[in-house]
Amino acid sequence: MLSPAMAATVSGVPRVVDGDTLVVENTRVRLFGIDAPESKQTCQRASGGAWSCGAAATAALRALAAQEVRCSGDEEDRYGRLIAVCRAGGRDLNAAMVARGAAFAYRKYSMAYVRQEAEAKSARRGVWQGNAERPDLMRAQTRAGTPPPQSGCAIKGNISGRGHLYHVPGMRSYEATRINTRKGERWFCSEAQAKAAGWRRAGG
Template sequence: MLRVCAVFVLCLLPQFAAADPNGRIRVIDGDTWDVGGDRVRLFGIDAPEVDQTCQRPNGEVWACGQWVSQQVRKQYDGKSASCTALDTDRYGRIVARCAVGREDAGRVMVSDGLAFAYRKYSMDYDLDEKAAAVNGRGLHGDQFQRPAQFRAAKRSAVQPSRQDCPIKGNVSSKGTRIYHVPGQEHYGKTRINPSKGERWFCSEAEAQQAGWRRARR
């Protein structure tokens, strides 16, 4: 009877079976990597979006999201990571804690001011962010909007309609940002869902500057 009960309880528990990603890193942006062919969202941190801007003390607005992606790419692209899978997100990415060498990559990025502790999901890097802020490392010397707030503001903003801007900016199940122009194979069936960060663009240059790439077909 006890064995039957144990099996029943196990069946009720949520199943998480993603394999631990390991292998060479290809940096997509500050907190999203391809690791050995798996799309990984780094656990416990939140880095600026590619199209996000910050403001320097002198009032200058600069592309801090692009800068963070470049810095992370310089530091980690092409190296090997060993990750522990913890969950999957709504885009199908594996949420994982990743080590490069003997260092926790998320902790290093937060300590360097390239990302922020994502306290909604974890307090693991809370003190690392506070130390970076006290010492003015990375983004902490400037005025910035936390990435989650930036994404929320984008979702709530009025988006251009198809009549105004015909290019469709789609986010795939793996989190890849792809845009479709009229006449391409999948243009007609592509739907735009602003709650996922999807949007319309008025030109290909605008889409590319925001971090989207053109669909291959």
């Protein structure tokens, strides 16, 4: 939920909080139009294996913002952070994060960086080198009392009217599937584990 704020511009050498949040001159800034993986989030490589995409996103922003930045915006989020576009050395840092595959275009709020996301996806950079769950979906699962999967265990075991089905990263239905452990749904680390527990592969 965004709320109007007085147009503001802050500048200085920032402290990086995570892949889409900075502190500039005591002002917390949320980068506009992008959503980086959560700090402890892991992603899957196409070749197999998990990697710390959340930590990598934080490191990418730290490298880009290792100089004076200028952030301008006119809205605040519900946490009181200034929603802003930040620039350093003439470069739009928001765009650079998405272009590197270190963040997603946050379509819920803006289509400004969709082109950069498409380019990163085509080049299989960063989060696009395999499968990554969008951070907003992970946050929604956390709010629902469903913790994110442990490293390497990203297969979703869902219970529906069609029975016990598991969804593998990359399937069409994967991102839309929510896991509620209170209902007996669960995460699996491999298809063999899911099948052994009585789940069957979803259709796509």
